[in-house]
Amino acid sequence: MKTILIIGIGAGDPDYLTVQAVKALNRVDVFFLMDKGPAKTKLRALRDEICRRHIAPGHPHRFVEAPSPPRDTRPADYRASVDELNAAKQMVFEQMIAAMEDGETAGILVWGDPMLYDSTIRNIEAIEARGTHAIQFEVIPGVTAVQALAARHRIPLNRIAEPVLLTTGRKLAEGFPDGVDSAAVLLDGEDTYRHFAEEEMEIYWGAYLGTPDEILIAGRLADVAGEIHRRRHAAREKNGWIMDTYLLRKTGV
Template sequence: MRTIHVIGIGAGDPDQLTLQAVKAMRGTDVFFILDKGEAKADLTGLRRDMLDRHLADRAYRVVEARDPERDRSAGGAAYSPAVGDWRSARADIYERLIADELGEDGTGAFLVWGDPALYDSTLAVLEEVRERGTVAFHHDVVPGISSVSALVARHRTGLNRVGRPVQITTGRRLSEEGLPDGVDDVVVMLDAHQRFRAFVGQDVDIYWGAYIGTPDEILVSGPLAEAAPRIERLRAEARERKGWIMDTYLLRRSPGDR
């Protein structure tokens, strides 16, 4: 049966590859990469650099396909159906790649940014392909260093404080629900609209990072009221320069400011 490795490759630094990830890569015949267009070509380049570094002495193939466009204007009740449609379009591509590009006893791999278990669609898309029953395969998962772990490491802090919980959420959820009761450390991912601005008037610190682990890395930390304007300016400049941005941040609230 075909085997598929889902390999977490870290937040961008090639040195964040684990030994387990390298071992799985060295046992792979075909690597599947979804191309996100010219603006994000350096993401594909980083993957290829990792392959060149660790597989220089063995033969392998790289097969690229264009990532389907997602309706990012959908909100409210339309959000989940839009995500479902996008995942199904991805499943069509995965299904074709596995069936057409991988022999019945071959091994393929998807190189996933960060950790495949944290806000990534690869596992859900592969499960949809399996449920269709048109192509049989076994798959396993190699965990990776997430952008969340890399963020707090670069800021030399922890995710939580002693005996306290931490929550990981999205920018959209933060905007809808605010900072949760009883949770003073909140990690926010997938925030294209800088929703942290809503909490500038509170006693909150921010630990923010963009392009973490890459040569373009930007880090800002400090009281939110002071750091927010700088983050907005740096974020706008970086997006203009590169055409895209990936950022993550930790909001740390004073326990008395609820």
């Protein structure tokens, strides 16, 4: 039997790592790395730093790295393109698993928490279900970008006894859902918050949370939407990539 640990490493600050994650890192014989895009160097550096800081000296471990399969950035069918990407990732993971010795433990370090907009659990589950390899897997939670955002703005995520929607920019573009007054938005490459600038809302926005490049802006949406747009585009231009997230909340309800 081979064991796969899917370890949430938090969304930026190496100090977001939990004690449980540190214990998991120290069980790993081989780390699987599969990064992509312009943020790859930063993400890789953070992972190296986490391993250097938290793996006990003398604990033998190795890294196996493969390029992440390419992805259509403007697909006609979004779901189909994600399914295709995941099928390709599963093939890469299967090759990495095949190269493990029986009884070994692999670690996959997932940005933030593996349960939030990340396909690693689905991919490993699919490999387990296929049954080609005798594997078992465990999930270790991490601090999500949404938790980091709320902490840095010093806000609770929900209003008292009210729900919060976790969504993407793509979904938010279809409209602010009925019955929801707060939405935490990830994966928004299109500044979708600007669609609601005429409505009475507040926004808590954060980019590069937990890193030295962190930017925080909050206020009445109509007042700060332009500033967020400017800062977001200037930062993306300067760094070559951006990771940002925000909470949009109706006011006066």
